[in-house]
Amino acid sequence: MPARPSRRTLLLAAAVALTATAATACGGGGDTADGSSGRVTVRIAYQAIPNADLVVKNQRLLEKALPDADVKWVKFESGGDVNTAVIAGAVDLGLAGSSPVTKGLSAPLNIPYKVVWIHDLIGDNEALVAKPGIGSVKDLAGRKVATPFGSTAHYSLLAALTAAGVDPSSVRTVDLQPQDALAAWKRSDIDAAYVWTPTLSELAEDGEVLISSRELAEQGKPTADLGVVTDAFAAEHPEVVTAWIKAQDAAVAQARTAPDTAAKSIGAELGLPADEAKRQLSQLVLLSAEEQAGPAYLGTPGAPGGLAANLRDAALFLKGQKAVDSVPDEAVFGRALAVEELARAAK
Structure with a gap:
């Protein structure tokens, strides 16, 4: 083929x-x-x-x-x-x-x-959402996280991992657009996603927001x-x-x-x-x-x-x-x- x-x-x-x-x-x-x-x-x-x-x-x-x-x-x-x-x-x-x-x-x-x-x-409209049971950014080591590569969400994800002391290479980051990340979330193919609204709102319905871009901006990483x-x-x-x-x-x-x-x-x-x-x-x-x-x-x-x-x-x-x-x-x-x-x- x-x-x-x-x-x-x-x-x-x-x-x-x-x-x-x-x-x-x-x-x-x-x-x-x-x-x-x-x-x-x-x-x-x-x-x-x-x-x-x-x-x-x-x-x-x-x-x-x-x-x-x-x-x-x-x-x-x-x-x-x-x-x-x-x-x-x-x-x-x-x-x-x-x-x-x-x-x-x-x-x-x-x-x-x-x-x-x-x-x-960007404020609370862009955030990192994880499946229930994942209580912090530190818990993402070894997990699969989706985000659109090259986006502000990708930048914020890397900033969040670094700030939490998590080596980004220890996280299995996958390049997915927001709607594709939502589909993967529903299939339980991923453990977390850093995306923006309106997809973010759908993920947050049964997930937990670990950190938002507003919080990262307050930490010196504005987007x-x-x-x-x-x-x-x-x-x-x-x-x-x-x-x-x-x-x-x-x-x-x-x-x-x-x-x-x-x-x-x-x-x-x-x-x-x-x-x-x-x-x-x-x-x-x-x-x-x-x-x-x-x-x-x-x-x-x-x-x-x-x-x-x-x-x-x-x-x-x-x-x-x-x-x-x-x-x-x-x-x-x-x-x-x-x-x-x-x-x-x-x-």
């Missing part, structure tokens, strides 16, 4: 196909099919995470702001998959966790993209869901990036001031009752554009914020786990913060 292609190979093939389709649809370079200058196609990678990004999608805030653009939302299961799609040229903007973005900006990937938005600071834009798209379509940031900021404002309305949209996207979507939304920390321009986060032109140092710290940790080849200087991460785009959108 011929060798079965890997999931990553299949994803890359699909991403290339998407790129070809999008290029044909817009005639290449954002032109219309007849070759005249016209509609630009915006390809956005999103994930099933209960934050304001789903409000933007569900309420078509970007489409309303850009009536002459073709906005295509493409769903991905993890930030590692988003990185693969960006490398294939299949998406322009997208959501990826801070760990995948750190890997993307480090060797060997060195993806030419920048961080333009912080979708959320976040970040918005990235390719360097090429940001340079070619600054007006689209500005509109996208404004739409995200408006959605954050709605989530803060009218959480029931925001939760209704998030629930519709996730197939959840509005009350459950509201509960999951409350587990995240959302930041406005003004807050993101502060020194602790993205910063301002000429003064990159603390996110650059956080990403480099993550790179140091990932290098220790042999997840990246080398650790870039903090200045590399600072240059990858889209502070000029954020400042332009705030005007």
